[in-house]
Amino acid sequence: MNDQKSPKRSIKMSDVAREAGVSPMTVSNAFKHPAKVVAETRERVFSVAARLGYVPNLMAGNLASGRSNIVAAIAPSIQNSNFAGMIIGLENALRARGYHLIISVVDKIEREFEAVRALIGRRVDGIVLTGVNRDDATRTMLVNAGIPLVETWDLEGPFIDMGVGFSxxxxxxxxxxxxxxxxxxxxxxxxxxxxxxxxxxxxxxxxxxxxxxxxxxxxxxxxxxxxxxxxxxxxxxxxxxxxxxxxxxxxxxxxxxxxxxxxxxxxxxxxxxxxxxxxxxxxxxxxxxxxxxxxxxxTPGDKIGEAAADMILRRINGGDTSDMIIDVGYRLVVRGSV
Known part of the structure; x- marks a missing residue:
């Protein structure tokens, strides 16, 4: 007697459409272009999808559009409150525009090449890096990739593409x-x-x-x-x-x-x-x-994140990126220790 359970059939877009009483195109738009779907219908689609356990396959659409709607950030740490602030600023600015953020923590410059190669291979739409210290191999790979890139926490450069920080x-x-x-x-x-x-x-x-x-x-x-x-x-x-x-x-x-x-x-x-x-x-x-x-x-990590997100999205959407280097400034905070 075989006690193994047969694998469940994966839930398809057509299943969600049938349950929600809409067309498959409406289900697709609800996930990919939510602004195109009436709020009541969109919420009904999301509710049915959650109940059925449906997860949309975004890869097919990404291959057709050439976009992943994902931006990646590489930071040396997320324990440091300033880097955490940058990540939050990035996340908030990207989410408001329908993009997602993925994070890679790389604490040694020697590991950055592999991290960058993995992110480029996953076809992210842009990359945010910390500092301007890059080895030649990583720099060459980023230049050849041709995707929007912002190097942060520096103002002096030299920058591969765009930069945001302070002195x-x-x-x-x-x-x-x-x-x-x-x-x-x-x-x-x-x-x-x-x-x-x-x-x-x-x-x-x-x-x-x-x-x-x-x-x-x-x-x-x-x-x-x-x-x-x-x-x-x-x-x-x-x-x-x-x-x-x-x-x-x-x-x-x-x-x-x-x-x-x-x-x-x-x-x-x-x-x-x-x-x-x-x-x-x-x-x-x-x-x-x-x-x-x-x-x-x-040091305004949140402003650095927000500015980096804005620069990448403007570049993606063909906007004005004449201000390729942005100075967010810093502030001297005088308390009792001096």
Whole structure:
């Protein structure tokens, strides 16, 4: 006796049409072009489809139209609140125009080639990348693919196609100038051991320019592993204080490092900012909550995502893309730590 159940017949468009009392074309339009279907009819089609477990096959239509209505984003992390903000901005802007977003998390530049190749192979309509650091093979593949591409979180380029971001160098320079204006002279920088990360390199340059303009030494820098979390702030402080016991402050690559430095000051019983001033970067949620409040740079991830989506959709639909590079700016947020 064979106890195996025979596989269920897949639900077809014609089944939904029959149950909903409409034509198969109406079912097709309800899913692909919902604006063409009267709201009451559309909802009835969706209700029947959900009850029957019908999932439309979009591939056939995509082959005919040459569109997938899917945009892909590659981000180094979704734990970072700024990257999460960019993803939310992308998702909201794309969904409002009938597009879907798929996300690939790639934390190493060496893995980006495979991720990009997989996305191009799935015929996405556009790609959003983080930064402008690409190896030659990935850059060549993207150029040859010819699909709309936006590189984000950078303003200097060079861009393969389009770009949206802000000047990390100017942001770092502004917040270092603020520390100097507060009376601090022996200021260090806490960063990550990521030598090929352009966004981080720009922060170092901005710090160095501000220090040299003020006639101060730019050489007090310490770099910790990018996985070190809050402890990285303590590690950087320990290293810098070992080289300069009279260190008066520290600019950190991220609010995570800066918060770790604040915790270390608490352990040492140091007044912030009296004995030691601390500045961060990113304006993460914790920045406003940790005492005495973290002075930092607000980076608008949501605006970057919204702008990237708009640029890709304009390119897809033949709109004006003369503004190929968009500066969304940044904001200096002054709290109690400086």
């Amino acid at each position: 990390a160098r100017k942001a770092a320079k502004d917040i270092t100038r603020l520390m100097i204006a507060s009376g601090k002279r022996r200021i260090g920088l806490a960063g990550y051991e990521v030598s090929n990360n352009r966004r981080f390199q720009e922060r170092v340059i901005g710090f160095e320019e501000a220090m040299m303009e003020a006639g101060l030494s730019p050489n007090l820098t310490a770099f910790v592993p990018d996985w070190s979390g809050f402890s990285g702030g303590r590690l950087a402080m320990d290293e810098l204080l070992g080289r300069e016991p009279l260190l008066e402050g520290m600019f950190c690559f991220t609010d995570v490092l800066a918060t770790g430095a604040l915790f270390e000051c608490m352990r040492r019983g140091w007044d912030v900012p009296g004995r030691f001033a601390i500045a961060g970067y990113g304006d993460y949620e914790i920045a406003a909550e940790v005492p005495p409040g973290l002075t930092t740079i607000h």
